[in-house]
Amino acid sequence: MRASAIAHPNVALIKYWGKKDAADNLPAVGSLSLTLGALSTETTVEFDPALTHDVLVLNGHEQPLEQGRLTACMDAFRAFAGCDEFAAVTTVNDFPTGAGLASSASGYAALVTAASAALGMDHRESGLSPGTDLADIARIGSGSAPRSLFGGIALLSIEERGTNCRQLATPAEWPLSVVVAVTTEDKKKITSRDGMAQSRLTSPFYAAWIHDHADDLNAGIRCVEARDFFALAALAEHNCLKMHSVMMTTQPALLYWSPVTLACMHKVMSLRADGVPVFFTVDAGPQLKAVCLPDALANVTAALHDVPGVLRIIAGELGGGASVVRR
Incomplete structure (x- = not known):
C-alpha cells in the first residue's frame, strides 16, 4: 500500500x-x-x-x-x-x-x-x-x-x-502573483508551536489579538468576494503587523524578522507609493512574501532581487490543492 x-x-x-x-x-x-x-x-x-x-x-x-x-x-x-x-x-x-x-x-x-x-x-x-x-x-x-x-x-x-x-x-477566479524574498535558509530558533504557547502566556497584546480577530477575518472574506485588491492589501498588512506585535511583546521576545526583512518591507511600501499594486506579509520567520497583481510581477521581482541581503527570489502564481501523483 x-x-x-x-x-x-x-x-x-x-x-x-x-x-x-x-x-x-x-x-x-x-x-x-x-x-x-x-x-x-x-x-x-x-x-x-x-x-x-x-x-x-x-x-x-x-x-x-x-x-x-x-x-x-x-x-x-x-x-x-x-x-x-x-x-x-x-x-x-x-x-x-x-x-x-x-x-x-x-x-x-x-x-x-x-x-x-x-x-x-x-x-x-x-x-x-x-x-x-x-x-x-x-x-x-x-x-x-x-x-x-x-x-x-x-x-x-x-x-x-x-x-x-x-x-x-x-487561481483562475482571482489571479494573483506572489514573490518570496528568501533572506536566510537557516532554521528558526523558536518553532511556531512553541512561540504561540509563549505568546498566550506572556504577551499583553494576545487577548486583544484574539478578541478583534473575527473582524479581520470577516473583512478579508468580503475583500476576496469583491476581488478588492487594495482593500485586501491594507487589511493583510495590518493583520500581519498586529500578529508580529504580539510576537515582539512575548517574553522572551520573538523577533523573527531580520534587517533584510525590514528592508524588503520598505521596498514594497515604496513600490506601492509609486502606484504598483503590491503588499507584503510575513509569517513566523524572516522571509517576506509580496502579493501583487500579475502585471506587476516582473517589477516586484526585480525590486526585491536588488534589496541587499536577499539570497534569492521565488516568484509564481497561486497553486492548486494537494493531489495524488503516484499510486
Whole structure:
C-alpha cells in the first residue's frame, strides 16, 4: 500500500497565532490564505507490515518523530481504515525547511493526501471529506496544513470540536502573483508551536489579538468576494503587523524578522507609493512574501532581487490543492 502526493505551502493573509486547544492542536482563530504554486512538497507514504514503528525521512535524512505528530496522524488513518501496519514516510521539499515558509503545512497536507490514497480511502469513495475529516487529521501535524489541501484562496474556520476548511477562490477566479524574498535558509530558533504557547502566556497584546480577530477575518472574506485588491492589501498588512506585535511583546521576545526583512518591507511600501499594486506579509520567520497583481510581477521581482541581503527570489502564481501523483 503506497502512494505519493504533492502539496504547496500557503501564506496566511489573515493569520492565526495561538491555540484554542494545544493538546488537539486546534488554532484559537480562523485564517485566510494563498496557496503558493512556486513551492512544493512531495511525500510518499508506504504501509509496510515489516515495520515496528512509523519512519520519517525528510530531504534524505531520517528524523525523530517530534511530539508524536506524525504517528498521531497515521494512527487516525489506521483507525479509519482498520489497518495495523506502520508507515514509511518520505518527504522532499524544494524550498528551505523550518525557515518561515510553511514547510510543515505543505508536508502534512501531502502526508494526509498520500496516506488516504495508499489506504484506498480517497474521500469520494470513503466519505472522508477534505474540508473536515482530512483537515482535522492534517491539523494534528500543523495548524496551517488544512489550508494547503486547497488551491487558490482558502478559508480555515474554527468550530467547537474541530476545523472546517474550504476554497474561497480558485487561481483562475482571482489571479494573483506572489514573490518570496528568501533572506536566510537557516532554521528558526523558536518553532511556531512553541512561540504561540509563549505568546498566550506572556504577551499583553494576545487577548486583544484574539478578541478583534473575527473582524479581520470577516473583512478579508468580503475583500476576496469583491476581488478588492487594495482593500485586501491594507487589511493583510495590518493583520500581519498586529500578529508580529504580539510576537515582539512575548517574553522572551520573538523577533523573527531580520534587517533584510525590514528592508524588503520598505521596498514594497515604496513600490506601492509609486502606484504598483503590491503588499507584503510575513509569517513566523524572516522571509517576506509580496502579493501583487500579475502585471506587476516582473517589477516586484526585480525590486526585491536588488534589496541587499536577499539570497534569492521565488516568484509564481497561486497553486492548486494537494493531489495524488503516484499510486
